[in-house]
Amino acid sequence: MSLVVAVGEVLRDGLPGLFGGSPPAVTLTVDRAELAVESVPGGPGDTEPRQVDGTDVLPFDGEGPYTLSQVPAAGPRQLRLLLDDLRPIALRDDEIRWDDDDPRRFTLLLDGRDVTGVTAVGVRYSVVVVRTRLQVSDTIHIGLDGADQEALERAEVLVLAVLALEGRRIAEASRDEFLDGNYGAIALADNLDVRGVTSAPEGGRLLAVRTRREIIANRVLRGGEGRPITRPHGPGRSPRPGHPVDIPIGVDA
Numbered sequence: 001m002s003l004v005v006a007v008g009e010v011l012r013d014g015l016p017g018l019f020g021g022s023p024p025a026v027t028l029t030v031d032r033a034e035l036a037v038e039s040v041p042g043g044p045g046d047t048e049p050r051q052v053d054g055t056d057v058l059p060f061d062g063e064g065p066y067t068l069s070q071v072p073a074a075g076p077r078q079l080r081l082l083l084d085d086l087r088p089i090a091l092r093d094d095e096i097r098w099d100d101d102d103p104r105r106f107t108l109l110l111d112g113r114d115v116t117g118v119t120a121v122g123v124r125y126s127v128v129v130v131r132t133r134l135q136v137s138d139t140i141h142i143g144l145d146g147a148d149q150e151a152l153e154r155a156e157v158l159v160l161a162v163l164a165l166e167g168r169r170i171a172e173a174s175r176d177e178f179l180d181g182n183y184g185a186i187a188l189a190d191n192l193d194v195r196g197v198t199s200a201p202e203g204g205r206l207l208a209v210r211t212r213r214e215i216i217a218n219r220v221l222r223g224g225e226g227r228p229i230t231r232p233h234g235p236g237r238s239p240r241p242g243h244p245v246d247i248p249i250g251v252d253a
Helices: 003-014 149-173
Strands: 027-039 049-059 078-083 088-090 096-098 105-108 118-145 176-180 183-199 205-220
Touching: 003 027, 003 118, 003 149, 003 205, 118 149, 118 183, 149 183, 149 205
Parallel strands: none
Antiparallel strands: 027 118, 049 118, 078 088, 078 118, 096 105, 118 205, 176 183, 183 205
């Protein structure tokens, strides 16, 4: 969940006497105020390709065809039929046919296979990604509002107490993961740091809280991108069995 949602949930769960009820004794609002980039990638190895696991759960559609969400890397791929209770049934290699033109597409050969109760096809495979990291700081504002000044003062102190004691829990709950197309990002938060408390309009309170976050950005390599050259041969020469490299070398005497 987002950092804003995580802070709001922890405060409402921890202080039901202040923020529960209808109407609550104190109205709580949590908003993002600022996101600042503190460091950008640039060190050696920041964007070197690496291999990571990819997993898809595709709705069962008979023999298919099916399409993976990412381009698989060379190597083993595990396919299983998943029953409605998520129990897996392993598929043999001869029950899977991969598309020669699109490495993400495959069909199933299920002649004689009982598919009663099958709801999905689970696929585990490797993908090659380039990855880098960003360091950012996130500032959020926690607003406290109400007519009862005593309740506001109590809320101010107790919110500070919750943030001090539950900072790690909030940081872990605010872990966010995003994926669209070939791009993905994981946002990880550190402990919270209360920057100050100011008066808000109409007698309320406004708490400014900052946390440092690390954003791990990655992109899956597209089909053929970064693929090593295999069986190279010189101009006008065709690959020959038993000759992985066939390049003529001319030497001027």
